[in-house]
Amino acid sequence: MNKDNCFQLGHIAKVHGLQGELLLVLDVDFPEDYEGISHVFVEKNNRLVPYILEHLVPQPNNRFLAKFEEFDHIDQVKPFVGAGIYLPLKELPELEEGQYYxxxxxxxxxxxxxxxxxxxxxxxxxxxxxxxxxxxxxxxxxxxxxxxxxxxxxxxxxxxxxxxxxxxxxxxxxxx
CATH class of the missing domain: 2.30.30.240 (PRC-barrel domain)
Structure with missing residues (x-):
């Protein structure tokens, strides 16, 4: 996936627990619009790599607990901390008249x-x-x-x- 075809949804703030969960911080006005997403693209070495979400649980203040499929240990997800998370532009919610991204x-x-x-x-x-x-x-x-x-x-x-x-x-x- 090319960055030009994506928008930055947020970033990975830290690991959560020992079972490979991550805390995502979304930089959006309406985080509830993204509760049903099944995947994200993570920036790794200036490339966007897709990851399937096992679960995404809303937390206060635009934060979500997330777990990627096939990652079950803290040591596997530590390298993701600080990385940007992206979605394709086509997944942006439709805007009303007068609104813009x-x-x-x-x-x-x-x-x-x-x-x-x-x-x-x-x-x-x-x-x-x-x-x-x-x-x-x-x-x-x-x-x-x-x-x-x-x-x-x-x-x-x-x-x-x-x-x-x-x-x-x-x-x-x-x-x-």
């Missing part, structure tokens, strides 16, 4: 209501404190917070993100 934004054109077209989104920074759009503007990377007051509308079909940038945001990046 962060990976949908990459390649979209940012349009400010006052300044017009600004540039294309190159990357999304999914940080603990705040999510940011990374866009190139006049040869410099500009970071735009992903917030309701700033992001006005996303048109996934036209690949456009309409925003209302705070006064002076672009100046911060353009002044040396």
């Amino acid at each position: 962060f990976h949908d934004l990459v390649g979209c054109t940012v349009i400010d209501e006052k300044m017009g077209e600004l540039g294309k989104i190159k990357v999304i920074y999914d940080l603990d404190t705040q999510d940011l759009i990374g866009m190139e503007y006049q040869g410099k990377e500009v970071l735009i917070p992903i917030q309701d007051g700033i992001i006005q509308k996303v048109d996934r079909t036209a690949k456009q993100v309409f925003c209302q940038l705070p006064e002076g945001l672009l100046d911060i990046y353009l002044n040396d």
Whole structure:
């Protein structure tokens, strides 16, 4: 499986017990949408390797206890700790009108209501404190917070993100 055809569901936080169970942390808004999955792809040496789940038990705070088939001892699963877990993009839940996934934004054109077209989104920074759009503007990377007051509308079909940038945001990046 290719990473370009997948999204990162979360990561493996630690081993649990001696029987080969792992604690998965899901980085999603609605972890209950993934309770019925039967497999995941684990990042190993920059490749995605499929593993069949023997069980997946929900825990508080976006965590799940998981056990992969054919792994019955703590020593077999210790190397998985810290690895990213992925699913194919086709397994993402359908979105309602006006909703979007962060990976949908990459390649979209940012349009400010006052300044017009600004540039294309190159990357999304999914940080603990705040999510940011990374866009190139006049040869410099500009970071735009992903917030309701700033992001006005996303048109996934036209690949456009309409925003209302705070006064002076672009100046911060353009002044040396």
